[in-house]
Amino acid sequence: MNVETHTKREQMWVLGLAAVGSFMVVLDMLVVATALSAIHADLGASLQDLEWTVNAYSLSFAVLLMTAAALGDRFGRRRIFAAGLALFGLASAACALSPDVGTLIAARTVQGVGAAMIMPVALGLLNGAFPPERRGWAIGIYGSITALGVLLGPLLGGVVTQGLGWQWIFWLNVPIAAVAIPLVFTRVKEAFGPPARFDLPGLALVTLSAFGLTWGLVRGDRAGWSSAEILVAFVGGAVLLAGFAIWERRAPAPMLPLRLFRSRAFSAGNLAVFFLNASMTGAIFFMAQFQHEVAGHDSLVAGLALLPWGVAPSLLAPLAGSLADRIGERPLVAAGLALQTAGMAWISLAASTDVAYIQLALPMVLSGAGAALAIPASTKAVTSRVAPADIGKASGTFSTMRQLGGAFGVAVMAAVFASSGDYANPQAFSDGFVAAFGAAAILSVVGTLAGFALPSRAGQGVRAASTLDDMRSKTSTVRR
Template sequence: MTSTEPAPTGQATTAQRWVLALTAVGSFMVILDMLVVATALTAIQRDLHASMADLEWTVNAYTLSFAVLLMTAAGLGDRYGRRQMFTIGLALFSLASVACALAPNVGALVAARAVQGIGAAAVMPLALGLLNAAFPPERRGWALGIFGSVTGLAAALGPIIGGSLTQGLAWQWIFWLNVPVGIVAIPLVFKHIPESRGPAASLDIPGLLLFTPAAVGLVWALVRSDAAGWGSAEVLGALGAGVVLTAAFLRREAVARAPMLPLRLFRSRAFSAGNTIIFLLNATMTGAIFFMTQYQQVALGHGPLAAGLRLLPWGLPPLLLATRSGALADKLGEKPLVLGGMLLQAVGMGWIAIIATGDAPYWQFLVPMALGGVGFTFAIPAVTKAVISSGAREDIGKASGAYSTMRQLGGAFGVAVLSASFSARGSYLSPDDFSKGVRVAFAVAGGMALAGAATAWALPGRRPAPAPTVTPAGAPEPTRTR
């Protein structure tokens, strides 16, 4: 096992760096696979003779199983070991990637994508749980800055990697890419990441049985809203069932001895406001990437690889500002970074809403996309730290699960709402018609970012560290930062 001896002040130990590197690799694979498929859908349709509904479920099967099982995976990790469940998630994700690459028909591909989502649900919250267990609060922002920025980089690079592999090799390679990463990462996880668990308690089976169908109902309504329509019986029924089951789940958690989601966490302004912010932040960014990729191809006539490359202004800020943004969260507190980041997001999205015409030159998008990328880079580690550090150490796993769930629900919500906004004014009939819809969609994205900025005011300000107390023996006790 790697040494856990403390490093000099301000530095991470070798063990901590291994935890950061391996959890970031896991998160990169998971988020990359959410978007890498986008630029390969046309090739998949051609090779597997898929319908539009088939292509929709190629994306939705992954989103659905991913989002609904995050809380369950976090609870299992607390009970049976976070490292163990994280490793199982990596293995399942890698095996499902093989099944995706070898899929002989679209039905097999959709089924394999659903299994990929199950593996992803085990990776993401447990990566956060392992990371937060490894780093003390005063260094958590730095670590989460790198972790969150790697995740943002995966979101920006997904369409680029998908386009280049599909155009240069074949669409199957977007899935083969995961296999060697998993093969290398799994033994390193066992060697370099120590096991950690939540408090010893029985698994909340009734809570699990209520939460899973509740999440299925809510996510089903979101992913089907564009195709079936918000007023359809399918969407309204799924949404209603999800809301009712969510209420039943919360009622159960209020009386459970070992709740899956302790309601005491919501007494923290950082936890409640932070989960709302990550929902809106991910809704904004996921919806924007979804439409910008299509806008570059449908309205401006670029190919899959060229369209993906044009998203780099969103991807470069996380790469360049990763450690600085996280360190600033440690130094300045979360509130100013989240507020400033969400405002930059709002400005960037609103700017794009003004200039996205059917013949707009690409250079006009460089500044607003860069502003959005910088805003995301500053906000994501700060809001992650605010949520995960809001409770006691034994609640890290549950807080990570709730945070990851809200993040994924936000992504599905963003695509659904921006799609509905697009459909109200635009269509695929011509570049101009598509551009009209895109402008409305980005205006809505800007509004969601503004709502996130308003919510950031509810985050607690940075509290000064208390003066060190003195023990009876006269030795000063370590100062606590939270």
Template sequence: MTTSTATQRWALGLSAAASFMVILDMLVVATALSTIQRDLGASLEDLEWTVNAYTLSFACLILTGAALGDRLGRRAVFAAGLALFSLASVGCALAPSVGTLIAARTVQGAGAALVMPLALALLNAAFPPERRGWALGVYGGVTGLAATVGPVIGGAVTEGLAWQWIFWINVPIGLLAIPLLLARTPESRGARAPLDLAGLPLSGVAALGLVWALIRGNAAGWTAAQTLVPLAAGVLAGLAFLWRERVAAAPMLPLRLFRSRSFTGGNLVIFFVNAALTGAIFFTAQCFQILYHHGAFVAGLWLLPLGVAPLLAGPRAGALADRFGERSLIVAGTLCLVAGMAWTGLAADAGGSYLALVVPLTLSGLGIALSVPAATRAVVSRVAPPEMAKAGGTFSTLRQLGGAFGVAILGAVFTGAGGSFDAGFRAALLVAAALSVCAAVATGLLRGRPRIAPATAPDARREPAPDPAR
């Protein structure tokens, strides 16, 4: 196997570390909510917004972050995103009131939106096509682990120190990563073109309306005005954005990318996989506390089998995608998710043993390890270098929309089944399995093993020409 260069190793390490921090902060706060409520006198709605404010600004600004990186320099905007994220983390830790905390979480989400698409763009620019699967496997394993250990770290830090420390730990990571990023990775840009000033607000409004409706639908009611109005606004803005991108001279999101079956299929796969995963983690963490009567820290520990497989198998799975193509890996991974999610829902029992859940949780983790790096590779591996940030922004946006969609759909099913963690949890996890089936169906758009030039060729680092059929 080809040895990675020092620049490649730094790009991989810094991209994975920054993305780990961003994904971690989506979930780390969940197990600290009761303590935050007590210390800051927050209401239940306030607690919801400490989570939702981050998700909303993150999802709304990802495409904007990608566009700014193409224009101003991906490394520079990536570093600015880390600085903004770290500064907002200080604001969260020092927040004297819940209103200040929500405001700081909003700024944190904006910083995350600058980090995620550009981390993917820098990573893909650093590695040639024949090595991207391995690199994305490592990256996917680390980010998958972040989603799983978030509740563990949140519970441990809150119980052992104080809830403020779940935000303080971001600061040294960010401050260390910024100078290393500037010193160890090369700068890259997209095509020299003016910013799409009409597309920027349209993309933000579209994402804001859709995510707002998904977040508030279960609490406010799906037929309530505060759900239907933002949903309609999001759909209309989304249609206007697509029209704008079709006629713009320098679009934020070139719609011709969707002519590629791999690009379209990979984005559909990550939407449904993240919907199943985020919804399942949200309800499983609560199930371990309510149905099995454990504290936040133990509940987080019980989720660890979900993260072990992505960490251990991710790099190998990515290398297999390099060798055999993405489709076979995604099919295997999504089928593991179907079986693992359904098995978990059926095996959960108030009087049962945790041992009955270890195998299905591990099986779901294996599904994540196989499908996420391969889906990432399907989206970015055939995109020309100037459009990597745009491809990464699209992928990250659909990933966040999928997560909000999964929590909303599983929440509606849970409530419809009675809202108890007996029948309700089982129904929710079966829906997560059904969402995984949708991801498996989306693999029908993918081709088999790609043909990539060998690494020994003189032009091995040259990107293959885009092929709409791939």
């Protein structure tokens, strides 16, 4: 076997295992949504308990993404990735075996920690394995498999819950993790970030800041946006974020060099994916409920109704990744978010208590196609322009922005929904739904503007900002 063939085989293993890990994480974010009613009946969970089965996972996931990326750079990305898979699998088994809702919420929290260890490190391994000229293609394949989690999550949740029981939505993760872990150790080379001091103060500041901001977003609708709890969470998170920025400017070995944000590609790409995920996550959240509250469907049919959103990303993401390699990221991100804007606005205008399903399915396909174009390109913009020494940091930042964007989108759309409607009857829900999707369209517009701010040529980016790290990257350690 020649060197080139061996290298490509190693790259395919990295791509496949990274995509499997990401698929598990995304699937588990959505699969629970259609099982909540069964969990309520079986465990006697209250509405607030059910919210925390979702929020506990989202909170620990969002808070620890940057921490996991830093640990991967320090102790080895392969090692942290495998540990994340193991923790995710064990926590999934604990979820399935939970005798009460308190245990389930605790297990979901640990599951979110495992997810945080998987996502940014998987992206770091992927970007490290492929050269810049092939990263767009690889990210497209990775994105299409990840999109299957979005496509299958609600559907699989409905099928498994009705056919086997809600516990099996968690048992499914265990054999996948068990098979993947030995393959990670035998097929993936170990990779480290540059040798440097561990930025413990920076790690503490960014973790606590993310906790405050995410807590405010996930609790705002329940506790009240003007309540002391939420104001303290937001103000505290903002102050800690400012402290993090000040510290990183003077830290001898910053975990997130602020010079990266001087790059239009890095800053605009992160901003674009933040608003893209805000719009899409909030839209999925409310569309699933629309199928229950207005259309009157059960969990299985509600899951099937969301399929149009996942079809286009599964089919188009590999093509979008290859196009990003050829024409650059700006046309794809801007056009993709413009399509997403059109889809969200279309749904807002069409929705009513007696709307035909096709009138919702077509704009779902349109907005899904937009996401399929924009996500691989924005990923490439953020992670492919940095020096090799910064890949882990860039991957952690990108993953954090995506997750915070999702929490932000649900919070914003929930607030808009509450101002115009409620759950009293189908008409009241439809009124709030229309307003919420108008907000989703506005979020997509902001993302479109961020897409236009990206550099126009693939060769531009952080080159000037990271020249020093290009030199230092030669000392980066890569071991088997």
